[in-house]
Amino acid sequence: MGGPAIEAKGLVKSFDGKEAVRGIDIAVPEGSIYGILGPNGAGKTTTLRMLLGIIEPDRGTRTLLGHERPLEAARIVGYLPEERGLYPAMSTKEAIAFMGALRGLPLEVGRKRAEILLQQNGLGDYVDKPIKSLSKGMAQTIQLFGTIVHKPKLIVLDEPFSGLDAINQGRLESLIRDEAASGTTVIFSTHVIHHAERLCERIAIIVGGQIRFEGLVAEARDRLRPQVRLRTRNADGPWRKALPASAREIGGVWQFEQPEAGIEPVLKALIDGGAGIEELSIERSGLHDAFVAIAGESAAREMEGAHPDLGVAA
């Protein structure tokens, strides 16, 4: 990893007098997988479009692979927009090669690479099939291949998992990991927290056009203390005084946040108080809980509402 592949400072964008993005700062390290999380209308797509130069920010600066003018880096950037778009009459091979050609890849090379990509991914029979004959998910896969066919140094994916079934989501996760492993920087936006949790080293949480959190996934999780789950043999006794005031019993299991001083003093007091510990576990908070803590319950509900089929990973 080197310097930032993307660096944005104070990006502001208004549409029809309403601020959609309000001063966003992002730094995406080279070679990393970076996720932008947020509910619908949070400003994720607008941010990505500004980073790529599709739209100009009202204020703020951004550099893309060292270029102040994003189009200057177009040859080494791949972009999958949220609204997928392909020419329906084009064959899959031509569509992939055309997207490569837009990024400066010679057509012949693009066609060869397209064939390889299609065959490697079990789509060899579809090389000459027109896009209009494909399923939505398959067409999306073709567009993804078009995004990477020119071997970019930076891949920008806007909601890449939406519209894909579980198998294709898994394939896409593998592809993102493979690209990152080869040194490519990947940045993607998503509603689905578990994709970000599984893939990303760093994330930005955007709500209402503002960044609520930017940093490592681990740092986001660390915003919440680990959860302690405790089951005892004895229902009552002096040991109960050792429990934190916030502890709650649900179905015979006590749950509470790990105290700031650690679990050891509590554990000692429980033993000394005759709790008869049957089961004790300490669980680090998930990204979902961190998201709720950072963005708020309503933002999390909006995300869940936007994609009820996919849900938000617990």
Added chain:
Amino acid sequence: MMNLFEASWVIARRDFIASVFSRTFILFLIAPMLLFGFVAFFSSVTDSQNRAALQPNVAVVADSATTEALAQSRARLVAGTSEQSFPVLHPVRPAENLAVQAQALLADQSGGYSAVLGGTLDHPVLTGPTNAEGYVATRLQLLVDDARRTAALQSANAAPAVVPIERVVTDQAAGNLQMIRRGVARAGQAIIFTATMLLATLLLSTLVEEKTNKVIEVLAAAVPLDAIFLGKLLAMLGISLVGLTLWAGMAGLGYTFFMHIFRDWVALPDVAPAVGWPIWVVLVMLYFTTNFLLLGALFLGIGAQASNIREIQTISMPVTMLQLLVFFLVISVAGPSFGPAALAAYIVPFSSPMAMIALGAESETLWPHLIALAWQALWVVIIIRFSSRLFRRTVFKSASSGSFFSFGRGKAKSGS
């Protein structure tokens, strides 16, 4: 980043191949030829019928001598002019009361009379909704005058014999040359206008495909909008040139066939435009190209604002009217003139190609064409630039990056 022309080429190649190798392109190619064939066939079949139907019928209620004299005068005058120059005369036997008979004839739907001519050659009476200065009244007056004059000369035995005009044939006459070159100029304007009207309006809908298929964002993220516009324009120009080449080839074949069959009856004037045929043909092609690019860039810009085909259809009519307006302005002022109106036609970008092709037919000076072509090319660039900025502003709701003249290069704004 690819340069503007590399990027335009990628877009143009995709559009060109997608259009030319589609099944609908065959229809595109043959439609004008079919239309031309149908129009030629039906107009030849219906021409004489239509002309007869459009000629007024006049009932001549007079004695046989008067009727015969009028018929002979008409035959004599029609021989020197045309059948359409005079109303058709229908002899009707006179009744006792001319006024009543005339009213009855005018009311008779089956007769279809426009007027009734009664009385004698010395006292003709015209009944009907005619105007003293109108076609029927003036032409009947000519017939009556001729019939009376002929009758008078014949009774005096003084009718002169027909004397044929002796012809002394020369190579050329200035008036003829000017007239034929004016005709060539008009033909050039008509070719450019018709071809552009048929083809440039296709550009109205060309960006709707990208907007409907959501491809526009993929393109805009990879290449400058200027390149997308220029590429689309060049693709349509290429498609148009393929069509024109085929149509011109078919027309050439038709002409060769026609001349082979009718060479003994048809003699085309042996007159070249002022700049000569080869240069003039090249100028027609160049001015068609610039006219297409100018109007095409404008239509592309206008069409890019539309989000669906229905909006395109709504836009089409005013756009066609605009083209017609420019055409009529040009043909009303064009010629080897440098008055204010003609100068305006040469300078205004949208009329310049058609005005200049007329100049090429009538004036042999070439340097104004170089200036005009450069001027028109500059305006193509300006319109593309303006259209792409407008597109970015209205469709992407984003201010354009960089200055108007920094082609294809955006710059991030700084400072927050």
